Amino acid sequence: MNNKNTLPASLAKVAATTLLILLIPFTASLITDEMAWSMYDFLLAGVMLFGTGSAYVLISRQSNSLMYRVASGLTLVTALFLVWINLAVGVIGPEDNAGNLMYYGVILILMTGILAARFRPRGMANALVTAALAQAATVPVALARDMQSLPGSSVMEIILVNGMFVMLFALSGVLFLQATRKNETPL
Numbered sequence: 001m002n003n004k005n006t007l008p009a010s011l012a013k014v015a016a017t018t019l020l021i022l023l024i025p026f027t028a029s030l031i032t033d034e035m036a037w038s039m040y041d042f043l044l045a046g047v048m049l050f051g052t053g054s055a056y057v058l059i060s061r062q063s064n065s066l067m068y069r070v071a072s073g074l075t076l077v078t079a080l081f082l083v084w085i086n087l088a089v090g091v092i093g094p095e096d097n098a099g100n101l102m103y104y105g106v107i108l109i110l111m112t113g114i115l116a117a118r119f120r121p122r123g124m125a126n127a128l129v130t131a132a133l134a135q136a137a138t139v140p141v142a143l144a145r146d147m148q149s150l151p152g153s154s155v156m157e158i159i160l161v162n163g164m165f166v167m168l169f170a171l172s173g174v175l176f177l178q179a180t181r182k183n184e185t186p187l
Contacts, residue, residue: 007057014053018046044087052080062119063179071121071175075114075128078168079107091161092142093150099142106134110169121179128173135166 005013022042028035037045056076060069082103085091092099110131117123139162142148148155 007061010057011054014050014057017053018049021049022046048080048084052076059119063121065121065179067175067179068121071124071128071172071179074168074175075110075124075172078165078172079110082165083107089152091138092147092158093153097147097150099145099147099150102138102141103135106131106138106165109134121176125173125176125180128169128176132166132169132173135162135169138162 022045025035025037025045026042029037056073059072059076063069082091086100086103087095089095090097090100091103110127113127113130114124117127139159142153142158142162143155147153148158
């Protein structure tokens with residue numbers, strides 16, 4: 001594929017965007033005591049944002065398909081959002097609740113599926129469906145382990161939050177399938 005930007009130029013844009021995004025919490029921390037990020041928080045956020053952006057740059061170069069690129073972006077943003085929420089406040093109960101480790105399992109399943117698919121759209125679709133199913137499986141596990149009794153974790157909250165991630169992963173899978181149906185194959 002002939003991209004306008006070279007890889008180093010694209011990664012430089014990702015780095016600049018990461019720094020601009022990190023200026024938001026940095027500025028907030030100067031204005032209010034409510035925003036109390038440590039240096040570790042900024043470093044972790046920077047690594048996560050730069051890593052996600054870099055992954056998008058690399059994955060989106062695998063295909064000329066707009067649908068493939070949208071699906072890739074949605075997949076990465078959804079995974080980033082899941083990890084970010086889990087680290088910040090926890091999906092179920094507080095962030096230090098051991099039940100939240102299930103969500104890293106979902107990410108591991110997703111990453112394994114993507115690598116096994118070698119970035120081919122049909123395989124990516126399968127990886128996303130598997131991730132959606134793994135995400136859905138966290139609900140009965142959480143409820144069976146009585147995690148709804150934790151602060152901030154009612155049955156409805158567990159179902160709705162996990163349902164949102166299931167839908168986002170599934171939507172990404174559908175978009176990857178659309179990329180295969182239009183005979184838009186990766187390079």
